[in-house]
Amino acid sequence: MKQHIFKIITCSFLLLGIAVSSCRKVIEKDTVEEVGTGNFYKTSIDAETGLFGCYNKMMSWDFYGKVLFYSDISSDDIQAYNDGGDLFRLEKRSELIPTNGEISSLWGGSYNALANINLLLEKVALIPDEKFLLARKKEILGEARFLRAFIYWHMVQFYGDVPLVVSFPKSANSTENLVARNTVAEVVTQIKADLTAAESDLPLNFNDPLRIPDLNLINSKGRATKGAAKALQMRILLWEKNWTAAAAKAQEIIAGNQYKIDGVKFVAVFRSNDGGQNTQESIMECQSVEQPGQFDNTGVLKFFYTGAPVYGATESAFANYAPGSGVDVRKEQSMFKASNPTRIYAQKYKNFYSNQPNDNYILFRYAEVLLNRAEALNEVGYPNNEVVDILNSIRARATDPTFRFGACIGIPNISLADAPTQAAMRQLIRNEKRREMTQEGLRWFDLLRWDNGADALSATGITDAKKLLFPIPQFDRDRNPKLTQNPGY
């Protein structure tokens, strides 16, 4: 019997031994094609990679591609030629309903980008500082905070009060995930905090190749810099009608001496095939590479000319330029009127003859800084010669005899006499900005803040002021009872 017991014990150990030795390895597997969340954000390279993922999200059709598109459709610059379904309702606001697929997908895309940014902010903070070169840790966090501010800024513009989510969800099914809307003021407070941090932590530019030695492609225009953080702050100050501070913020960018418009051809700012992009005027622009496996803008610039456009520029946008063709290079660059059928092609990024697909688009450029300073200065006090000088510097650039169509003879300078009152000057600045910045996603947000939205109503034909804001998407209200609806929906 003793021998038997020995055998049984041997056997049991054999069985147990197998179990214990193989247990962990067998049942604790980690994904190979992707990285388990718990294993990421361990190194500085992880942080850089995560940051690129955040840029990708923010720049893609998931977020800014839509922002660019939706704001212009909402504005008086772009019109739809036929019923484009849910997109079309962004123009015909009276028919906009909370189940609109477009406003729903922008909502989802925004929060998806925010989740990635929040995850990065939480995780990178935990990586020891010494793992980073130079000030990269601070800069990465600064870049991410800039992206978060940028997204929330556009969300409050579109939706008004939105839930302010600043952390990655702890679990999929937690009740903590059911969040209520925060007021615009609360969100703007967070935006400002993020921007203040970003402004102080971000570099002036990324031209120093020592900064990120392990990455091949360094492009200062493709990512957030001190200039971009200031430019966004400037926009917010204008929105707050804090004219003095706005003018001062613009002046900080000007004094930084990083950007210029003199000598930068207007056409080169937008189109790669006109020898341009990433010009000295550009503060931040989305970098698109048409190559398999690279970030490209496919679908983002979709209302720009693509053969048979569903969307085109409006008559009022067209009429905003000086009469006659071949006068203002900006008009030739931005729109093209065709007859039969009568359509005004929007072509700021893609011209009528060459249909290159994946150009960069611009988030901030120096001309806007100048125009914003002009606007702020005019509000601070009339008359101000600097305002006239700024406008003339912009107008001078609109003359380009070498432009493809040849005869861009240019537009004349203005003087104070052209705008004898503060109000006249205000209108002149606004019109100039529209000519300069059309199809760049800014017009709608300007209309919303000018005259407290009255401009937006009068310019677009939207009858109900409540429709200036998007509805909160119904699908998310169904999932989260705490989400209230905007009035009017």
Add this chain to the structure above:
Amino acid sequence: MLIMKLTSILLLSCLLQAYSKGYSQPGITLNLKNVELRQVFTAIEKQTDYKFVFNDDVLPGNKKFSINVKDEPIQVLLQELFKGTPFRYKFFDDNSIAIGSAGSNLQQVPITGKVTVAGGTPLAGVTVKVKGSKFGTSTDADGNFSINVPDGATLVFSYVGYLVIERIVKGNGAINITLEQKNQEMNQVVVVGYGTQRKREITGAVSTIKVNDIKDLQVTSIDQALQGKAAGVQVINNTGAPGSFVQIRIRGTNSISGSNEPLYIVDGVPINNTLTGSYQAGNDQINGMAGLNPSDIESIDILKDASTASIYGARAANGVVLITTKRGKPGRSVVSFNLNSGVQEQNRRYDLLNGQQYAIMSNELRARLAPNQPPFFSQLPDVNTNWQNEIFQQGLFNNANIALTGGSDKVTYAVTGGLFDQKGTIINSKFRRYSLRSNIDINVNSKIKVGTNLFFSRTVNNRLRNDGGPNFQDAFNGNNVFGPNVLSSALVYNPTIKVFNPDGTYAQDSITSNSNPVALATEANLVSRNIRVIGNFFGDWQILKDLKFRTNFGIDIRNENEDFFFPPNPAALGSGRASSRAFNENLYVFENTLNYKKMFAAKHQLDVLAGITVQESVRRSNLSTASGLTNAQVQTVYGPLTNGSSGISANGILSYISRAQYNFDQKYFLTAAARVDASSRFGADKKYAFFPSASAGWIVSDEKFLSNSKSISFLKIRGSYGLTGNQEIGDFSFLGRINLNSPYLGASGAQASNIEDNNYGWETTTQANIGFDMALFNSRATLSVDYYSKKTKNLILEIPLPATTGFGSRPGNVGDLQNTGIDVLLNTENIKGKFRWNTSFNISFNRNKILKLVNGQDIFQGSFGYSNIAREGKELSFFLYQVEDKVDPATGKMVIKDIDKSGSINDKDRSIVGSPLPKHFGGITNTFAYANFDLNIFFQWSYGNKIYNQTREFIEGYGGGYYNSTTNALGRWKKAGDVTDVPFVGPDNNATGYASSRFLEDGSYLRMKNISLGYNLTPATLKRIGATSVRIAVSAQNLFTITNYTGYDPEVNAFTGTGQFNNIAQGFDNGSYPQAKTIVVSLNINF
């Protein structure tokens, strides 16, 4: 203590015996007239202690005796009785009186022996009697008996539930008997998880298919052989493409998003049956099971209920198919050759318009669509090409196998080789398989046994771009010559052009610029090459008399390579395409079990199993594609790459298994089993899954009240209840993951794919099963009926998340569904004797009901406008727009019923119009045998299921313009006022473009699956040629099908595999390759 007791009892009985010997018998009084001798003996035995011992055959059956005695001693009585007869008698010490005929030796001889059952277990209490008399004894606890009987007498051994055995006594000595159970079928060995049981002992629901049941079936893969043979097992050959996927559903559809395929275990190795395929071949998938050789099968056992399957835990919810291959037996080496050779035909055709009818229709369409253009045909063409005939061919079917089996007491072996070659019924489709198997068992010593099973196969499968519509897949690439799918293209191709131009090049339709179907089939190359190795090593160690240790290490390796090439269209430079796909799957399993088997007190039998198993599986894949190729000679991927990617996935399970089986007196059975599975697929908080089950059985026929029943020879009632799981829920689904494919600024970017869910786990199925097995009329009819009720909970479905989390949804365990049904199996022996007729019939009913979906939301899937639906409270169904009986006489368009009366057609106008799931299905096999001939007729059916005939939609409805149509188009609407049910032919005839009931058809069918006539050579002939058996057979597969279905084949299911789309989009005929009629001559020789 016990020994003392026994001793005293023995002593007491000896004393009593001694006493009776001394006691003189009283006189006998009898008055009987004209009775049989036996009655006289009975009367005497009643009055005295005497026992008559005689052989039945010595008694004269018809002779009548009369006797009238009063208080006479026995000797006087017998003298009186036998006066003038040849009978002799003799008294013995034990009061027995032997009776014999004249000249018989009335010598009594002592006989001893032992009675056992199969496997050597002694049987106590067996009655041992001299035939015809009441004289006898019974076996003791060790099965031993001893008796004195007249020499030449016949001993009868009987025991409840066992067949009666008779033995003639020839001199003294030992007679050892092995009793067989009454119902032979109930004695069959059934393979269950981690062991075997006799069918009698099984308390769950198991279907068994033996080699003999499927020997004449001409199938490519093992799973096809299950069709119509096992109750509760639905088998659908998704297409007729050689080597393509076969869908198996055991007791219904259990999962909406996971897998519904059973777990396959080959000789103890759980194999992977991962579906592979590529976009080049449409929906058609490669069937991993086709790598195995059906000729190697000895038996297939299908575990259907929880009590049998729960030992496989988290992989058992869809049932378990245990495949046992042939093994050697000690003795002479047997060589068997098996040769099957035949042809395959596809003779069902759609009735298409001929050239002239097509020309008229095209001109009509031209006049309507392009009134300013000249007609296509200024005169009626004389060419009439039926493109179906051009792409269908006579297929070939060749299957040769050789097996060498045999061995000694030490080593047994089975070595087999197989060569399978099938040419499909559509040109350029082929399937070949070369396989080898070696199964070896070695008895190292009386305690240790080891063995290996090794299987190797290589398959080469020439596949077609098929399954799908006649669309322009590659038109954007400038290559519409080799774009679309073969079969659907042939059905719509212009019949007025010939296959080839006079110069030998492929002719091209100028009207549609569609591809020449023959060119499509022959010029594109899609070849999959598969290598499969399945093997295991096992060892048994008999540690103690009752305790056995078993170890089993197995592997399953699959290596697949697929090359695809699309030659450039001569008219479009650089329109060639190529792809190369590799798939590799490695699995190992290591299992160690302890098994304790013991019989207590002759009646309590216990069998306990415990063990640990570990299994891991890794899959790797590569795909590279290139386009812009210019040369038709070089068919590899070299040009501008359009895709290059690789993938790796893995999973592992660690499991603890246990099972206890107990029976009392082979009459009352109890089984409890449990498995704990820890899987890499489960979330951290749900790592360990527990799957218990219990079952009980009662053999009612062994109870006193039924033991003498003339009609019921066997009756067992059984019931089971337990849990099983489905872990086919994705390898890393629970993890929070970060992908790295979100580049920016030339570097890869990381983005979160989802949020971690530590509660993510298996789908759980609870199943109750009640059934009985019954044998009637001397086992000439056996009936098994099972009722089951299955409820599957925690179905994986996408759960919407608040968008503010950053994620729209996440799969989680939320849904419920149920399947209830009845499985019936009836076998009858209709005629016995020289001419034999047996019938085997099975029928299965299953009702599927979806109980809970996420927030009660319907799930739509399917082709064209989401035509299938999963809805709470309903079974999986078709959800379609319904059409009116007539087309609109004004416009000639199909009219969709405006069910919600809204005035326009919208989502609310759809309704449930039937289900792809059958109401019942089954099979019936009739076997006739006379002399050396045998005839097998096997029908198989499916009833009540609907098919969406998208193939017909391609022809009649989809209408990409100037497509050919069926002859239904002859009755088409032509002008305003025409009243007809056929709309005008053209791309816009449907009004909506929605999937509608117009193409929904009844998919019920009854098919003569197999008929085979065999002839076995007579022993005399065999002797001459030196063979032990030779069988020649002719068999036909799918000879005819009775159905109302208008398509090629009602057995069709285009969308196959796992995942929500395939599970819900059932019942589609999507330009699918139909099954062939196969006629095969077989030769089977054993030496």
